């Protein structure tokens with residue numbers, strides 16, 4: 001059986017990841033490709049329950065260490081129940097956030113915990129995407145977009161613009177750390193123009 005492709009979207013809150021994940025999934029489906037569109041934290045029933053613990057409530061609800069464990073638990077469930085079965089049947093998985101978010105949010109911005117993130121990842125996840133789009137944009141603009149949604153899931157947005165600024169730098173550094181699979185994309189453009197760029201990268205890389 002042919003192995004499907006695993007494509008992820010990363011970037012700060014409100015940068016347009018879910019919009020672009022949706023548009024890319026639609027382009028691939030229109031080409032007759034079997035696509036599973038999913039997201040983290042979540043993407044499987046158990047992982048969605050863990051998601052609520054993570055995205056709602058006060059910003060200091062969890063320590064960074066506890067957060068790493070919860071995100072990794074959710075990811076393991078998502079991997080077992082959704083991602084691995086889809087890839088095994090040859091589907092292409094388009095996922096809004098994956099392990100890079102833990103590397104940046106928990107590993108680089110809330111204490112020097114990257115080593116713990118990496119060790120846990122190697123032990124219980126041990127899967128990298130084939131292709132990752134890192135959507136780069138100004139945190140002030142992204143924050144305006146994100147909070148305008150009023151989703152009730154604003155625990156990380158509520159950590160403020162300085163935090164989002166450190167995240168942006170973290171994602172830029174991550175794209176340099178994994179140049180083979182990561183593509184840094186300018187997110188401050190028309191959504192359809194961004195989508196065209198992404199479809200061209202997918203066509204040339206996969």
Ligand code: ADP
Nearest residue numbers: 013014015016017018019145146187189190191
């Ligand atoms: P993320 O998943 O990164 O948080 P979303 O895709 O949910 O971001 O987008 C956040 C908000 O910004 C949404 O209201 C969406 O409609 C809007 N948006 C997304 N992409 C763009 C864009 N390129 N230009 C302007 N607004 C956008």
Ligand code: TYD
Nearest residue numbers: 012013014040041055071097101102105156
């Ligand atoms: P998400 O729903 O993608 O938020 P948004 O649409 O605003 O970008 O993710 C929820 C929050 O969880 C988001 O603020 C980023 C954070 N997060 C982490 O801190 N670590 C992780 O490993 C993941 C997957 C998400």
